[in-house]
Amino acid sequence: MSSLASSWRVDFGEKSVGCVAILNHEGYPTFYPVGDDSFWSHPQFNDIHAIQWDPSLENNEDCVEYHAYTFGRNRTWNECNFSDSFRNLFIEKWDAAHLAQLQADWDGDNVINDDGSAAESAEEKIARLGARPTSYTSP
Numbered sequence: 001m002s003s004l005a006s007s008w009r010v011d012f013g014e015k016s017v018g019c020v021a022i023l024n025h026e027g028y029p030t031f032y033p034v035g036d037d038s039f040w041s042h043p044q045f046n047d048i049h050a051i052q053w054d055p056s057l058e059n060n061e062d063c064v065e066y067h068a069y070t071f072g073r074n075r076t077w078n079e080c081n082f083s084d085s086f087r088n089l090f091i092e093k094w095d096a097a098h099l100a101q102l103q104a105d106w107d108g109d110n111v112i113n114d115d116g117s118a119a120e121s122a123e124e125k126i127a128r129l130g131a132r133p134t135s136y137t138s139p
Helices: 086-108 122-129
Strands: 008-011 016-023 029-033 048-053 064-066
Touching (some): 016 086, 029 086
């Protein structure tokens, strides 16, 4: 994890949340889809195109981007009066998806013999990779 404060992007068209500080294997920010349509269709998100969020900025000027011709201008997070914090609305969903990916990566990282059998014991795998991730919380 980067020591810098994480900045985030929420893409409403793609129904995804991305962490700019965590890069994927191609070097791009890591986005995960959030497949809960009832979440994305909540009235508080009407006409929103995207959200840019950087917790190090005091008021996050123009962080909520509206679709053209629907609201007049972009808004700050505080102007939108969202009912929950950015962490509760978006980061916790990203953290859950990231944990699932970390677990899948750990589960899939196996040393295999030529015959397809495991070449290491569970204890050896833990010694090589560390314990299987059981939680993840973004800073």
